Amino acid sequence: VEAGDYCAAILLKFSLALSDFYFLNPQVDSTCSNLWANTSYCVKPVGNIETYSGYTTATEATTFTRPVTTTDFVPSSIQTATLQPTASGTISDCYVYENAFDANSKIEYLSAADSCSSWAHFANVTVEQLLEWNPSLSANNCVLQAGKSYCVQKWRTPRKAFRYEILPTLELSALRVH
Incomplete structure (x- = not known):
């Protein structure tokens, strides 16, 4: 050199x-x-x-063929809760009815989960709309009653568009030998 x-x-x-x-x-x-x-x-x-001893070389890739599955998969049905009777005065032309949480359920903070604000957030509606569709609910202490179902969406709500960005994550750099 x-x-x-x-x-x-x-x-x-x-x-x-x-x-x-x-x-x-x-x-x-x-x-x-x-x-x-x-x-x-x-x-x-x-x-x-x-x-040479200690010299490593690339080895050819080994290919494995997966055996063909011979059993037919049949998914089991998903059990859904039976709809409880609607609360007094609840509108009849509702798109989605939901049951209030059962008082015996293991949900922590049950009263907060059954509050109108929680259900409104879940259904993507306002508390005022819940009160309008379910007159048995009180504006002062708006909590859904166990054993009853309520209108939580009067119409089908279109899904919000999912916003995303594609960011460059690949850095290209030249191999430099010093």
Whole structure:
């Protein structure tokens, strides 16, 4: 190596892969920054480098064929709760009725879960709309009563558009040998 030489130039000059240069010259660091001027380095193996002890080579990929499934999958039905009787005065032309939570359910903070504000949030409507569709509910203490069902959506609510952005996540950088 002469003053001013660098790994990339040596690799090009001798048609040598960087990994082979490192294998043949283990004293060279991983950034190739410790080359010494007026020093000889191995740039050509004696014989086939793949036969050298400790040299790793790429192996061919092994392909496995998955056996064909012979059983037919039949999903089980999903059990839904039976709709409770509607609360007094609840409108009859409602798109979605829901049962109030059962007092025996294991829901923590049951009174908060059965509040009109919780149900309005869940159904994507306002508390005022719930009160209009379910006159038995009180504006002062708006809580759904266990054992009753209520109108929580008078009409089908279109889903909100999902907003997303595609951000570049791939950095392209050139391999630099120092």
